[in-house]
Amino acid sequence: MLKREQGKQSGGPGGSAPPPAKRGRPVGSGSNQAAAAAAAAAAAAAGATDPAAPPTLAGPSLQVHSAFVELNYKRIVLALQSGIRRELAWAFNTLTFLSFKDKDEIRTPLAKIPGLLDALLCIIDEWRDIALPRVLVKAPRVRLLGANSFVTGFGNEYEALGSKDSVPQPSSGSGSSNKETSGQKTAAKTRPSGWWYEEDGLFSLDEEGRAEKQQLAVVASNVIRNFSFMADNEIIIAQHRHCMETLFQCLEDYVLEDEELVTNVLETIVNVAHLLDLRIFSSSKPSVLNMREKRAVQAIMGMLGSAVRTWHCGAAELIGRLILNPDNEPFLLPFALQIYNRLVDMMSLQANDAQAAAVGALYNLVEVDMDCRLKLASERWAIDRLLKVIKLPHPISEVCRKAALILECLVTEPQNKPLLLIYETAFTEMLFADGKHSDIFARILSELTSRSGKAPFARGIWGM
Numbered sequence: 001m002l003k004r005e006q007g008k009q010s011g012g013p014g015g016s017a018p019p020p021a022k023r024g025r026p027v028g029s030g031s032n033q034a035a036a037a038a039a040a041a042a043a044a045a046a047g048a049t050d051p052a053a054p055p056t057l058a059g060p061s062l063q064v065h066s067a068f069v070e071l072n073y074k075r076i077v078l079a080l081q082s083g084i085r086r087e088l089a090w091a092f093n094t095l096t097f098l099s100f101k102d103k104d105e106i107r108t109p110l111a112k113i114p115g116l117l118d119a120l121l122c123i124i125d126e127w128r129d130i131a132l133p134r135v136l137v138k139a140p141r142v143r144l145l146g147a148n149s150f151v152t153g154f155g156n157e158y159e160a161l162g163s164k165d166s167v168p169q170p171s172s173g174s175g176s177s178n179k180e181t182s183g184q185k186t187a188a189k190t191r192p193s194g195w196w197y198e199e200d201g202l203f204s205l206d207e208e209g210r211a212e213k214q215q216l217a218v219v220a221s222n223v224i225r226n227f228s229f230m231a232d233n234e235i236i237i238a239q240h241r242h243c244m245e246t247l248f249q250c251l252e253d254y255v256l257e258d259e260e261l262v263t264n265v266l267e268t269i270v271n272v273a274h275l276l277d278l279r280i281f282s283s284s285k286p287s288v289l290n291m292r293e294k295r296a297v298q299a300i301m302g303m304l305g306s307a308v309r310t311w312h313c314g315a316a317e318l319i320g321r322l323i324l325n326p327d328n329e330p331f332l333l334p335f336a337l338q339i340y341n342r343l344v345d346m347m348s349l350q351a352n353d354a355q356a357a358a359v360g361a362l363y364n365l366v367e368v369d370m371d372c373r374l375k376l377a378s379e380r381w382a383i384d385r386l387l388k389v390i391k392l393p394h395p396i397s398e399v400c401r402k403a404a405l406i407l408e409c410l411v412t413e414p415q416n417k418p419l420l421l422i423y424e425t426a427f428t429e430m431l432f433a434d435g436k437h438s439d440i441f442a443r444i445l446s447e448l449t450s451r452s453g454k455a456p457f458a459r460g461i462w463g464m
Contacts, residue, residue, distance in 0.1 A: 073113045080119035085212075092219045099226035109232035117236065120220045121246050124261075125288075127217035128249065130210060214258055221250075221264035228271040237268065238275040241283065245291040252299040254306065266303060266314040273321035278331050293331045301335055304342050313357040316343060320361035323368055336372060339365070340379050347385040355389055356399045363402040366409040373409055377416040383407070383423055390430065390437065397436065404430075404440040411447045421448055 076094060079087035095116075098108045110117055224243070227233045237243055250257055250265040269276070278293045300322075303315035319339060322328045332339070339361075346358035365372045376382055389403045407427075410416050424445065431441040 070112070073116075076113060077115045077119050080116075080123065088216060092216075092223065095223045096219075096226070099223050099230075109230060110227055110236050111232065117224070117240060117243060120224055121242055123220040124217045124246055124250075127213045128246070130213060214261075218258055218261045218264070221261050221268070225264040225268045225271075228268045234272045234275050238272040238277075239280065241280050241285040242288045244269075244276070244280055244296075245287065245289040248291055248296045248299050249289055251303055252295065254299075254303060254311065259308075263310060263314075266311060266318070270314055270318050270321065273318050274324065276322065276328075277325060278322070278328050297331050297335055301338060304339070309351055309354060312342075312346065313351075313353050316346065316354075316357035316361040320357075320364040323361075323364050326368075329369065333369065333371070336365075336375060340372075340376055340382070344379055344382050344385060347389060348381070352395055355394060356396060359386075359389060359394075359399050359403050359406070363406055366406055370413065373413050374415055376406075377410045377413070377419050383410075383420065387423070387426055387430070401437060401440075404437040408440055408444050408447075411444050417448060420444075424448060 072094075076091050079091035082088070224237070228237055247265045247269055250262055251269070254262045278296055281287075281291050281293050281296060300315050300318060303311045304319070306312050306315070319332065323332055343358040343362050346354045349355065362376065366376060386403045386407055390400045393400050394403075407420075411420050427441050427444050427448075431438050431445065
């Protein structure tokens with residue numbers, strides 16, 4: 001206490017220096033006016049070096065020089081490739097800030113940092129290489145070559161043949177025991193060169209090392225996700241085959257993979273889905289993981305059937321965006337029946353976002369393909385649940401409008417009229433009860449009652 005009070009009262013010959021402002025506090029939040037003035041002067045000096053910096057600071061803020069990326073982009077990429085913990089922490093902190101897009105700010109596009117996307121993907125691939133146990137990845141090898149001969153070309157017989165010993169004969173007793181003993185010794189001495197990198201090898205990571213690799217992969221996926229929200233980066237990510245292969249492989253292993261990593265990957269694909277062509281997996285671009293179109297769609301179907309609400313909502317939105325590209329239809333339509341069943345089930349959920357995602361995906365599906373309209377109309381509970389979304393109504397009016405437009409698309413097909421005439425009474429009630437979508441239901445009833453045969457019309461009058 002004595003030293004503290006002496007320090008307050010006494011000072012050097014040039015006067016006492018004010019204490020610095022606390023980190024993370026806005027300018028002027030200190031108890032001393034001199035400290036606030038000094039912090040304001042420092043902020044003004046920093047703003048003077050960069051003309052893009054705002055003149056006034058209303059709260060905690062981090063200013064980056066406008067030429068920061070041009071001066072440090074090589075260091076960022078090299079830091080990611082180095083594998084050094086301190087360099088990785090600096091690189092990821094920098095990229096998290098540069099990739100975050102605020103309302104009034106435009107962050108750095110990927111094109112300004114060459115090699116960044118590849119460096120981030122390598123970090124995810126490193127975690128993917130050790131994420132799954134090798135016993136689950138490697139299938140047992142069936143050795144049938146030379147099964148009826150003494151020397152098969154595999155294992156201890158081959159090593160015995162290469163030695164000076166004679167060819168082993170099938171006999172019992174001491175000879176067979178000697179053979180087994182010599183074979184065990186030889187197998188213990190000779191190991192394949194890749195044994196060092198196996199799960200139980202010399203350079204295997206402990207639990208702490210695996211957790212660190214997993215965390216780095218999650219942060220890398222978060223940076224890629226942030227970059228995908230920028231329009232300048234959408235084409236770069238969607239046309240990068242290694243990136244798409246890595247992302248879809250993470251979706252494929254969603255059961256065993258980290259949940260946050262899968263969520264980041266799914267959001268990234270959804271952001272660039274309107275520019276994604278599934279034929280990229282069979283293009284002439286170099287392949288790293290040998291992903292194909294069918295496997296990619298099966299990975300999406302796995303996410304669509306997941307019980308996690310964020311995942312099946314994102315998968316439904318992804319399907320709705322992919323189907324808008326005509327080149328993707330041949331890969332998605334073979335799974336159409338499974339897609340309809342799942343989307344109709346999602347409309348029965350109480351979650352509003354699940355209903356919105358299902359209706360949005362169905363709206364795009366029925367717009368682009370006649371077979372979609374025929375199959376959806378014959379799907380059980382499809383019409384009832386579309387009407388339920390409109391009657392509740394859904395909190396978002398656009399979802400209700402799309403549900404009504406789906407019904408209008410279905411009624412345009414002559415084969416669907418006998419199935420929809422059953423709901424004529426419900427359509428009439430919606431016509432008089434709902435003023436927002438009454439014009440759509442008027443067109444539906446007009447289409448139902450026009451150009452129809454006598455027998456279907458007699459069955460459909462007022463719900464008969």
